[in-house]
Amino acid sequence: MxxxxxxxxxxxxxxxxxxxxxxxxxxxxxxxxxxxxxxxxxxxxxxxxxxxxxxxxxxxxxxxxxxxxxxxxxxxxxxxxxxxxxxxxxxxxxxxxxxxxxxxxxxxxxxxxxxxxxxxxxxxxxxxxxxxxxxxxxxxxxxxxxxxxxxxxxxxxSSKQRLAIHISAVFTNNFTNYMRIVADEILKSNEIDTKILNPLTFETFDKLKYLSSKEAQTGPAIRNDLKTIKKHLNLLKGTGHEKVYETISSEIIKLENEL
CATH class of the missing domain: 3.40.50.720 (NAD(P)-binding Rossmann-like Domain)
Structure with a gap:
């Protein structure tokens, strides 16, 4: 000391x-x-x-x-x-x-x-x-x-390791919070209280105490449910969020093949 x-x-x-x-x-x-x-x-x-x-x-x-x-x-x-x-x-x-x-x-x-x-x-x-x-x-x-x-x-x-940590933090925090901003916009445009997502948001991170991030992944993309994904993309038309939804879904589908 x-x-x-x-x-x-x-x-x-x-x-x-x-x-x-x-x-x-x-x-x-x-x-x-x-x-x-x-x-x-x-x-x-x-x-x-x-x-x-x-x-x-x-x-x-x-x-x-x-x-x-x-x-x-x-x-x-x-x-x-x-x-x-x-x-x-x-x-x-x-x-x-x-x-x-x-x-x-x-x-x-x-x-x-x-x-x-x-x-x-x-x-x-x-x-x-x-x-x-x-x-x-x-x-x-x-x-x-x-x-x-x-x-x-x-x-x-090291500075290189810290940069890797920072990138990981951006994915974990900044990008995740942006997704919630998008989700809130979708709900508001359909006259739905955004607080309805709070229990899901909390559970999403709470279960990472017990499961790896890959094990915790759920949703239509990990199931390769293309029919549901298509419905979502149709609803998102004109919102400006179609591209990010499609890109992330494609990456999760790739992940499904690794599990």
Whole structure:
């Protein structure tokens, strides 16, 4: 364990992840959140649990670890303009960005929480796997120690492995949620309450506790029920959703041959 006293941290960014990290840091007696830094003139109202804010990155306060919690396309620019002490470990929190974008710093790494974050939904951080990487074994161990202060699981991964994890997360979360958006649109256009799908949605993920994803697959495509698929495609005409339905059904039919 590298931290015997309180560790000082700073956050750059005011988005969803920055919001949740600030809350979990403030609840941990071993972590002192020194400052949040962002582009906006004032800290967003959602951060009313915190007061130390600056919109001048060139004057960010010193800390042991600095978290860059900004969009992926801004990380490299932030890193180039960030002046820190050599002992400060600079971390980005991206799943798809290489650790190398931080190489202008002496100590750097990656802290990628594998979870979806929204302002209006609380997260139990202790259940969030944190994917980590460091530019040295010493820094990796420090990042691991910090991660285990917040979560029950810290997983070392290379930038390539982390990208694979991020792609998998996009399929699991982002694409799945988009499917629910489409499903809600279909129900609304037919004057049906979208909440009717909630039990099915919950069961879809709950049974993955007991079955593999392939074992859990059901529906007309896995049964190669072309008659039902044709009915669905006819109903979807003009909605703009026919192509995605047809593409995914075709892929599931291929999967059926593997089972």
């Amino acid at each position: 590298y931290f015997y006293n309180v560790i000082n941290v700073t956050i750059i960014g005011t988005g969803n992840l920055a919001f949740h990290l600030s809350k979990v840091f403030l609840k941990n007696q071993k972590i002192n959140l020194v400052e949040i830094c962002g582009r906006k003139k004032n800290l967003p109202i959602e951060f009313n649990h915190y007061i130390n804010y600056s919109n001048n990155i060139s004057r960010i306060k010193n800390s042991d670890i600095c978290f860059i919690c900004v969009s992926d396309d801004q990380i490299e620019n932030i890193s180039k303009n960030l002046q820190t002490e050599d002992s400060t470990i600079v971390l980005h929190c991206s799943g798809s960005t290489s650790i190398d974008v931080l190489s202008n710093h002496n100590s750097y790494g990656v802290f990628y929480p594998l979870q979806t974050f929204s302002l209006k939904k609380n997260i139990n951080f202790s259940n969030v796997p944190i994917i980590i990487e460091g530019n040295s074994n010493k820094n990796l161990n420090i990042i691991r120690d910090l991660s285990l202060m917040l979560s029950n699981k810290a997983l070392k991964a």
